[in-house]
Amino acid sequence: MKIGIVGGGQLAQMMIQAGASLGVSFALLALESDESATAICSEVHRVQGFDREGVAAFVDTCDLVTFDHELVDPAILEAIPGAAAKVFPSAQTLRMSANKARQREMLQAQGIPSPEFVIALDSGQLREAVEGTGFPAVAKAAHGGYDGRGVFYLENADDLESLLSRLPGSFELIVEPKLELEAELAVLVARSRSGEIALYPVLRTVQLDSVCNEVWAPSGFGECIEETALGYGRRIAEAVGSVGMLAIEMFVVNGEVLINELAPRPHNSGHLTIEGCRVSQFENHLRGVMDLPLGPTDLVAPAAAMANLLGPPDPVDLVAGLAPVLEVDGARPHLYHKSYRKGRKLGHVTALADSAEAALEIAREGAAAALSVRAGS
Numbered sequence: 001m002k003i004g005i006v007g008g009g010q011l012a013q014m015m016i017q018a019g020a021s022l023g024v025s026f027a028l029l030a031l032e033s034d035e036s037a038t039a040i041c042s043e044v045h046r047v048q049g050f051d052r053e054g055v056a057a058f059v060d061t062c063d064l065v066t067f068d069h070e071l072v073d074p075a076i077l078e079a080i081p082g083a084a085a086k087v088f089p090s091a092q093t094l095r096m097s098a099n100k101a102r103q104r105e106m107l108q109a110q111g112i113p114s115p116e117f118v119i120a121l122d123s124g125q126l127r128e129a130v131e132g133t134g135f136p137a138v139a140k141a142a143h144g145g146y147d148g149r150g151v152f153y154l155e156n157a158d159d160l161e162s163l164l165s166r167l168p169g170s171f172e173l174i175v176e177p178k179l180e181l182e183a184e185l186a187v188l189v190a191r192s193r194s195g196e197i198a199l200y201p202v203l204r205t206v207q208l209d210s211v212c213n214e215v216w217a218p219s220g221f222g223e224c225i226e227e228t229a230l231g232y233g234r235r236i237a238e239a240v241g242s243v244g245m246l247a248i249e250m251f252v253v254n255g256e257v258l259i260n261e262l263a264p265r266p267h268n269s270g271h272l273t274i275e276g277c278r279v280s281q282f283e284n285h286l287r288g289v290m291d292l293p294l295g296p297t298d299l300v301a302p303a304a305a306m307a308n309l310l311g312p313p314d315p316v317d318l319v320a321g322l323a324p325v326l327e328v329d330g331a332r333p334h335l336y337h338k339s340y341r342k343g344r345k346l347g348h349v350t351a352l353a354d355s356a357e358a359a360l361e362i363a364r365e366g367a368a369a370a371l372s373v374r375a376g377s
């Protein structure tokens, strides 16, 4: 069984790690800039971009194909004969879940709450949208943004003018009010090709400058919020017909759960499932794509937490940082084979404990230790 992964980042790396013990071999369709998974995969097809010819040739050499990101145009998948039978999630799922504007429209159609938003396709519409929303507002690229790269906070008219001067000729943005977030949650849903569903425990996430920084479970929210969040997760997975993992990012605002966005793949918030849950999001992603029975998702300890290793302002030596992090009792480091860049996700550290606070403390201590050695020292 050879599974092709489009993209060669850390999600692909951790899929390969999980798939190896299921006897799966892997091939990657990777950009020149992809570093993580290409370091551990023997078959790498390098491409400049994801055009129809390149994707079709790759699909042809694999038994099944899945994704580490959402950069392939669903229209390309639809145009490849035979792709519907072996590429998961499907082009149709990607249409509904890989573009923030389409996601929000789908949620509206389902009657599932999300922040109030307006879609803007040109500068006139953007001005109008921000006028309607008022300041402070948030404008977000509907497609292609990640780790906060397509998120623009607009505090005043100057911010709006500055954004307008930087935008390309054609764009699609969603504009919404900047909300007072009580908390952010993530619901991870595994779904197989036959429609079996498994929900992970609700995760609490903390973003730093719009980038995921820390995650823990249990979320600390009561049954009411958690059940609402899980219920939305199940309904959304069914509505978009996801296969493999679907991650749903949610806001808690005034005690109400609002859907922020979806990601039709394993997700940063689910990295703690590797040590923290009976079957990880990466293994369940592959099981769903292969149409195997899904595995149990419950926590193996009372609590689990994860801290990301985000590139600090000065370059660090992660290999030299291994000894210090391994000395932190209970800290489990994961490195992504990536070169240092400020703010870049270079790895993460997971910890299990009797409480979320205790797990978080170990994960934080481990992350600080992992980043404690300056490059060249």
Ligand SMILES: Nc1ncnc2c1ncn2[C@@H]1O[C@H](COP(=O)(O)OP(=O)(O)OP(=O)(O)O)[C@@H](O)[C@H]1O
Residues within 6 Å of the ligand: 115, 138, 140, 145, 146, 147, 148, 149, 150, 151, 176, 177, 178, 179, 180, 181, 184, 207, 210, 211, 212, 249, 260, 261
């Ligand atoms: N309307 C809002 N009000 C307040 N904060 C917001 C709002 N929208 C987004 N944010 C903050 O910015 C973060 C990133 O936004 P969003 O998830 O939409 O973008 P992204 O770049 O696709 O994220 P990711 O890091 O998941 O790829 C959110 O997790 C949240 O912390």
Ligand SMILES: [Mg+2]
Residues within 6 Å of the ligand: 249, 261
């Ligand atoms: Mg997000």
